[in-house]
Amino acid sequence: MAKAFVTGFPIRHSRSPLIHGHWLRQYGLDGSYQAIEVAPEGFADFVGSLQRNGYVGGNVTIPHKEHAFALCSRHDSAAEDIGAVNTLWFEGSVLWGGNTDAYGFVANLDSLSSGWDRRKSALVLGAGGASRAVVYALKQREFDDIRIVNRTLDRARELADRFGRGITAHEWRAVPELLRDSALIVNTTSLGMQGKDDMAIDLSTADPEALVTDIVYVPLETPLLKAARERGLKTIDGLGMLLHQAVPGFERWFGVRPEVTSELRVLILADMDRPAPNGKPT
Ligand code: ATR
Numbered sequence: 001m002a003k004a005f006v007t008g009f010p011i012r013h014s015r016s017p018l019i020h021g022h023w024l025r026q027y028g029l030d031g032s033y034q035a036i037e038v039a040p041e042g043f044a045d046f047v048g049s050l051q052r053n054g055y056v057g058g059n060v061t062i063p064h065k066e067h068a069f070a071l072c073s074r075h076d077s078a079a080e081d082i083g084a085v086n087t088l089w090f091e092g093s094v095l096w097g098g099n100t101d102a103y104g105f106v107a108n109l110d111s112l113s114s115g116w117d118r119r120k121s122a123l124v125l126g127a128g129g130a131s132r133a134v135v136y137a138l139k140q141r142e143f144d145d146i147r148i149v150n151r152t153l154d155r156a157r158e159l160a161d162r163f164g165r166g167i168t169a170h171e172w173r174a175v176p177e178l179l180r181d182s183a184l185i186v187n188t189t190s191l192g193m194q195g196k197d198d199m200a201i202d203l204s205t206a207d208p209e210a211l212v213t214d215i216v217y218v219p220l221e222t223p224l225l226k227a228a229r230e231r232g233l234k235t236i237d238g239l240g241m242l243l244h245q246a247v248p249g250f251e252r253w254f255g256v257r258p259e260v261t262s263e264l265r266v267l268i269l270a271d272m273d274r275p276a277p278n279g280k281p282t
Helices: 016-026 040-048 065-071 077-082 101-112 129-140 153-163 172-179 223-230 239-245 247-254 262-273
Strands: 002-008 031-037 055-060 087-091 094-098 121-125 145-149 167-170 184-187 211-214 234-236
Touching: 002 016, 002 247, 016 031, 016 247, 016 262, 040 065, 055 247, 065 094, 077 094, 077 101, 077 129, 087 247, 101 129, 101 211, 101 234, 101 239, 101 247, 121 129, 121 172, 129 145, 129 153, 145 153, 145 172, 153 167, 167 172, 184 223, 211 223, 223 234, 239 247, 239 262
Parallel strands: 002 031, 002 055, 121 145, 121 184, 145 167, 184 211, 211 234
Antiparallel strands: 055 087, 087 094
């Protein structure tokens, strides 16, 4: 039986076991996928013992993505450029690390808004790890005008330097002006996530043809997406990115390229409505 895992700290809220479990059942495969909580100090040992414990690979999430990058002998080009790993697999005894976040981001937009990348200007809110994957994805799709806005301007500058030409860094107060000619607006910050501050962003100057997307998926309709919908802008939520980023890993470990279906989406949405022990949805 092929065994895979997802590890993070904490990990109990991860929906990845539901996604991979659904596909294992759907394709009738003899495999398993389990969530394993590993604290940062135990991560290197955990990775070192994977093959001995019979794992073919797995997913890595916060806070281990950069550490995983350092522990892998080989990387795919996305992981190399992003500097973080979310998918591990073995080729013989060689540990490979890949990054499928950028793939998940574009696959979600491709499937719901084909032609979304025709115009090559984007406004990216945030300059953390998630933003790095989004900026990499946009560069891959040949966006030549990527504006990164971040509370801490230096982080936006670092990101702009990392990915080179066609990327600029800005402060929040530049947003109204930047919105005018941004064909794509992406939130990568934790603002708007359940329990975090609401995102205060006025979309009145946005291009009416702009597509607005958020990588936050709890709540499914973030304050940014709600404001965009109310202005009649096209919106895409972040759940699809989560589902699509899981595809390449599943294919590597279990040998079948799985499909992202509306049935899978409904399954995850039902789980999001389930109250957690503290009474809040997870
Ligand atoms: P991730 O890996 O999920 O991207 P991260 O690297 O911690 O997480 O980045 C979080 C992003 O959300 C950053 O862009 C952060 O801005 P700073 O770089 O200035 O910290 C942004 N963010 C988080 N809380 C914020 C807040 N209250 N206001 C504005 N930006 C916020």
